[in-house]
Amino acid sequence: MSMPDVVGDLPLVEEILESHRSRGRGDDTGWDGYKAHVYRVINFARAFGPETADADDKLAIATAFHDLAAFDTLDYLVPSIAAQDEWLAATGRQDWSDELxxxxxxxxxxxxxxxGSGAVPLVEAVRRADLIDVSQGLIRFGLPKSFVNEVRGTFDAGVFFRRVIPTATLRAIRRRQQPGFLRPRNALTRSSHPGSVGR
Incomplete structure (x- = not known):
């Protein structure tokens, strides 16, 4: 398996994250950690494909938004999708809304x-990529260990996992919030999109 070059500066990622920096609740170090996680996921996902003309743009958008609301709540799938929908509409990309x-x-x-019609390459690529990073590279789905280590070494996401997520978890416990990120099944319904992601 040939690995793509590691990318670390995608204009769409930079534009989206900078315009949504307030979501970081003033935690610039935590926001930078999230940005690093976004770039890790992009690079791992690019190794799985799909190789289409708009794949990098779709990956940049979906990964920039995928955990965006995690600074506010553990039920962050729906507000992350809502923020993405708003941005897609504002930039004339609303045709990508359901897929992303x-x-x-x-x-x-x-x-x-x-x-129902088989695998959905972009969804599966990002799912695998996120799990690689969340597992700290213990799960690799066949990607070479050297590539995974290179990507993880290039982008320091440590503070996102060590501080941002634990802080959000404690906040959620105090507020008795449901960990909605663990319940993706109804995220599409609650965000007014068709389809289901199952369990």
Whole structure:
């Protein structure tokens, strides 16, 4: 398997994250950690494809938004999708809304995503990529260890996993919030998109 070059500066990612920086609640270090996680997921996902003309743009958008609301709530799939929908509409890309909502809704699935017509490459690529990073590279789905280590070493997402997510978890416990990121099944319905991501 030939690995793509590691990318670290995609204009769409930079534009989206900078315009949504307030979501970081003033935690610039945590926001930078999230940005690093976004770039890790993009690079891992690019290794799985799909190789289409708009794949990098779709990956940039979906990954920039995929955990966007995690600074506010553990039920972050729906508000992340809503923020993505708003941005897509504002930039004339609303035709991608249902597909990219599916990417966000399904990115925490433990099992492969399949629709009624078979695999959905972009959803599955991001699902695998996120799991590689969340597992700290212990799960690789066949990617070479050297490539996974290179990507993880290039982007320091440590503070996102060590501080941002635990802080959000404590906040959620105090507020008695449901961990909605663990329940992707109804994220599409609650965000007014068709389809299901199953369990």
């Amino acid at each position: 909502a599916l990417v966000i809704a399904g990115h925490h699935r433990l099992r492969a995503y399949r629709s």
